[in-house]
Amino acid sequence: xxKKITISNVVSQMQPSGIRAxxxxxxxxxxxxxxxxxxxxxxxPWHIRESAIFSLEEGYxxxxxxxxxxxxxxxxxxxxxxxxxxxxxxxEQILVTVxxxxxxxxxxxxxxxYGEEVLIPSPSYVSYGPVTQLAGGTPVLIPLxxxxxxxxxxxxxxxxxxxxxxxxxxxxxxxxxxxxxxxKELLALNKVVHRHGLVxxxxxxxxxxTYDFDHTPFATLPGAKDRTVYLNGFSKSWAxxxxxxxxxxxPREVIAAMTKIHQYTIMCVPITSQMAACEAVVGxxxxxxxxxxxxxxxxxxxxxxxxxxxxxxxxPEGTFYAFASVKKTxxxxxxxxxxxxxxxxxxxxxxxxxxxxxxxxxRMSFASSMDKLKEAMQRIEAFVxxx
Amino acid sequence: MDPIxxxxxxxxxxxxxxxxxxxxxxxxxVKKKIAKYEKDxxxxxxxxxxxxxxxxxxxxxxxxxxxxxxxxxxxxxFDKVAxxxxxxxxxxSCYLLSGSYDLLIVVEGRDLHTVSQFVAExxxxxxxxxxxxxHFLLKKYKEDGILLKGKDADRxxxxxx
Numbered sequence: 001x002x003k004k005i006t007i008s009n010v011v012s013q014m015q016p017s018g019i020r021a022x023x024x025x026x027x028x029x030x031x032x033x034x035x036x037x038x039x040x041x042x043x044x045p046w047h048i049r050e051s052a053i054f055s056l057e058e059g060y061x062x063x064x065x066x067x068x069x070x071x072x073x074x075x076x077x078x079x080x081x082x083x084x085x086x087x088x089x090x091x092e093q094i095l096v097t098v099x100x101x102x103x104x105x106x107x108x109x110x111x112x113x114y115g116e117e118v119l120i121p122s123p124s125y126v127s128y129g130p131v132t133q134l135a136g137g138t139p140v141l142i143p144l145x146x147x148x149x150x151x152x153x154x155x156x157x158x159x160x161x162x163x164x165x166x167x168x169x170x171x172x173x174x175x176x177x178x179x180x181x182x183x184k185e186l187l188a189l190n191k192v193v194h195r196h197g198l199v200x201x202x203x204x205x206x207x208x209x210t211y212d213f214d215h216t217p218f219a220t221l222p223g224a225k226d227r228t229v230y231l232n233g234f235s236k237s238w239a240x241x242x243x244x245x246x247x248x249x250x251p252r253e254v255i256a257a258m259t260k261i262h263q264y265t266i267m268c269v270p271i272t273s274q275m276a277a278c279e280a281v282v283g284x285x286x287x288x289x290x291x292x293x294x295x296x297x298x299x300x301x302x303x304x305x306x307x308x309x310x311x312x313x314x315x316p317e318g319t320f321y322a323f324a325s326v327k328k329t330x331x332x333x334x335x336x337x338x339x340x341x342x343x344x345x346x347x348x349x350x351x352x353x354x355x356x357x358x359x360x361x362x363r364m365s366f367a368s369s370m371d372k373l374k375e376a377m378q379r380i381e382a383f384v385x386x387x
Numbered sequence: 388m389d390p391i392x393x394x395x396x397x398x399x400x401x402x403x404x405x406x407x408x409x410x411x412x413x414x415x416x417v418k419k420k421i422a423k424y425e426k427d428x429x430x431x432x433x434x435x436x437x438x439x440x441x442x443x444x445x446x447x448x449x450x451x452x453x454x455x456x457x458x459x460x461x462x463x464x465f466d467k468v469a470x471x472x473x474x475x476x477x478x479x480s481c482y483l484l485s486g487s488y489d490l491l492i493v494v495e496g497r498d499l500h501t502v503s504q505f506v507a508e509x510x511x512x513x514x515x516x517x518x519x520x521x522h523f524l525l526k527k528y529k530e531d532g533i534l535l536k537g538k539d540a541d542r543x544x545x546x547x548x
Contacts, residue, residue, distance in 0.1 A: 023546045026545045026546050027544075027545060032545060034545040036545055036547070037543050037544070037545065037546065037547055038547040038548045039543055039547060041541065041543070043539070125548065126548045127548075142449065175548070293390075295408040296409075297394075300408050300409055300411065301405070301408060302407070304408060327391035347546060348544055349546060349548075353548070357423075370398075
């Protein structure tokens with residue numbers, strides 16, 4: 001008898017997404033207005049696409065250095081210095097990754113010993129918990145309070161720190177809540193981080209989509225740069241989700257360790273994507289401002305409509321997500337989402353996809369045209385009224 | 388440019404309420420500002436952009452871009468000559484340019500013949516017109532920032548994180 005194939009323990013015990021069935025339902029339906037999309041509704045700006053095409057015509061089809069094209073790392077270093085006063089060494093402190101997703105994975109694998117704890121403010125992006133487990137660590141969720149705008153407070157942070165705590169995985173502006181932090185709030189968190197010698201893995205991929213104040217990278221806080229792995233990418237700001245390109249900056253020893261894993265698993269980010277990213281960094285930024293203005297306009301519209309129809313929703317400081325409460329309807333997140341889909345053909349993501357703290361909420365993306373958003377809001381209002 | 392103008396330039400059918408919300412100002416204030424823009428001639432007209440290629444009509448109009456070389460008039464320069472030309476209703480646009488010719492005009496007519504007739508009988512014989520070069524327009528790809536083709540389909544998956 002041939003031996004049965006077995007799957008590794010850590011993977012078989014990993015919780016599959018509980019709302020897979022709901023997603024399959026969405027994909028099988030027609031005429032759905034989807035507010036479930038986690039990416040911009042713009043296509044990558046033409047000057048970026050054009051430079052990628054040009055690089056192909058010129059024959060740039062080879063591997064690149066493991067760390068990424070020198071040109072791209074140079075541009076990134078210049079850009080971070082110019083915009084944030086952050087100085088990273090081109091050769092030792094910057095690594096080009098396959099989106100921020102790879103950056104998170106590499107950072108966790110490079111840092112964690114078996115059983116070490118990673119603090120994850122929840123609701124959080126879906127991958128943080130599972131990736132921590134894959135790296136041998138223990139995810140410790142910090143439940144955030146809706147009443148506090150889903151903001152992590154220094155007290156909440158402090159309360160969850162144990163002798164095994166290694167890192168804080170911070171994401172701001174946050175997917176799914178849209179919450180971000182002012183410099184003052186970050187300074188307070190930084191004090192706790194510093195006192196306990198934690199590493200901060202800071203996923204700031206939505207940084208350009210901050211509406212009400214300037215985004216402060218965690219690494220710019222006093223003493224934080226030597227303890228922070230700064231992760232960013234091009235997906236959200238430049239509408240480049242499919243190119244899969246991001247970058248990690250941090251202390252030399254951490255980046256060296258991450259590069260080691262990256263070189264054996266990924267080798268390098270596709271050269272065409274890196275070429276496109278170069279153009280995104282050095283090209284004109286006017287389009288970025290235009291996109292941000294457009295999102296701000298949609299945010300104003302969506303938040304206003306949701307609150308008026310009784311789905312209370314705070315104004316997110318960043319991202320293109322409205323995280324609306326459906327508690328008043330008496331329905332759970334998943335039931336609300338499924339019934340809304342069946343009755344009115346509008347797809348939203350149940351908050352529980354982002355952790356148990358997401359119960360009672362749904363995530364709605366306003367990365368859709370104004371016309372679609374108007375139609376979607378009308379349908380949601382009709383649905384809520386009938387309940 | 389004032390955000391109100393930016394919004395209207397993109398979509399003139401936005402309501403005052405929508406504009407107020409987007410610019411985070413009061414409806415009254417927006418209303419007053421727009422009224423002033425209209426009075427001052429900053430806002431000249433509200434119109435609809437039509438893709439004429441898709442309009443089903445028996446006869447479609449033709450357009451020509453015409454380079455015009457003119458003799459400027461004493462004291463009045465090009466303005467007076469230009470005015471004599473752009474007053475014809477057939478002329479839909481008229482620009483003064485630097486370079487090898489002076490005026491660029493856009494002429495619209497029922498068919499090739501009508502436009503040619505306009506050039507031969509009205510434009511060329513004018514006293515201050517030294518010469519013309521007529522280019523008939525074959526296909527429009529983009530006009531005033533608007534692509535003249537259908538919208539691309541949304542290629543995104545319906546649900547992503």
